Amino acid sequence: MRFLTEDTRHFIRTDKGVHALLSSAHVDLERHTGGGYDPECLTVGFNRYFEKAKVGLRVQKCQLVPDTFHSRHSAKCRTYLYRLAVRKQNAPTLQKMGFKYLAEIPFSEWRRCYFIQNPEFNVDAMKQAAALFPGIKDFRSFMGASRDDRDIRTVRSMKELCIKPGQQFLSDDYMPSCKHYDFWEVTCKGQSFLYRQVRRTVAALIAVAQGRLTVEDVQYMLDVPSKDSWNPKAVTVPPYGLFLVNVEYDPQDLLYEIN
Structure with missing residues (x-):
């Protein structure tokens, strides 16, 4: 008997450094005495x-599914969230011995959010660049280098890439240093993604927001898909800001018929 399990890893990593709020897996179980679970x-x-x-793992739900179901290959859509925090223009900085230190990072957000200390951040330009990504495209330029990438199909369908204001985990009453930052959420949806595709996509968007890349530079990386087209001015963002938040399936693929 094959079961689908939906689980939550509370800030526990899936791939190295990446968190999962909701993931899924399938498992085949059989009683040695016969009968089901x-x-x-x-x-x-x-x-x-x-x-x-x-x-640090909690199973939210188990469901009996047909033997043809596969938790990875049957997925119709995956949703990833990348969390950003941009220091505000008026945020205080610490100065000591002639060095200018960065604004304090709230401990509640440590390694759960990517902090950007440069307050020069054009969100409108960032959104303009994000509008280039949805659709069926060859995202080879945005794929990180891996050992087994020679025969990988790099054409993917990105259903959505949106940017909206985010929020902190704890209120200012408990973490007053959060008020020094503007929080943003980058949500990316698609059936599947290439190695580091989401993190490199966010990196390109940040580079545009900071003026290191133009929207035209991002368009070139999409128009000329190649590992050589990646612009090094976009620095791949760290994994700890990335969360897998949902995996969706076709309800018909989950139907189990009792013989």
Whole structure:
């Protein structure tokens, strides 16, 4: 019997350095005595084990699915979120011995958000560049180098790339240093992504917002898909700002028929 499990890793990484708020996996289970498993009992049993083993993982739901279902290959859409915090123009900086230090980073956001200390940040230009990405395109320029990338199909369908104001995890009452930053969320949706594609996409958007790249520079990277087309002025953003927030499936692929 094959089961789909939906789980939450509370700030626990999927790939190295990346967080997952909602992920999924499938598992084949068979009783040696015959008979099936109750999905709700499995959910409780898994979570009891994870709690006892002190694993930062919680299963939200188990569901019986057909043997043809695959948690990775059957996914129709994945949603990633990248969190940014841009220092405000009037944010205080620390100065000591002639050196100008950066604004304080709230501990509640440490390694859960990418902090940008340069307050020169044009969000309108960033949104203009983001509008170039949705659609079926060859994103080879935005793929990070990997060992097994020779035969990878680099044409992908990006359904959505949007930028909107974000928010901090804790209020200013508990983390007053958060008020020195403007928080932004970059949401990227698609069926599948290339290695580091989302992080390099965000990097290009940030470079445009900071004036290091133009919208035309980003258009060139899309028009001429090649590892040589990547503009080094866009520095790949760190993994800790990235969250996998949802994986969607066709309901028909999840239907299990009892014989």
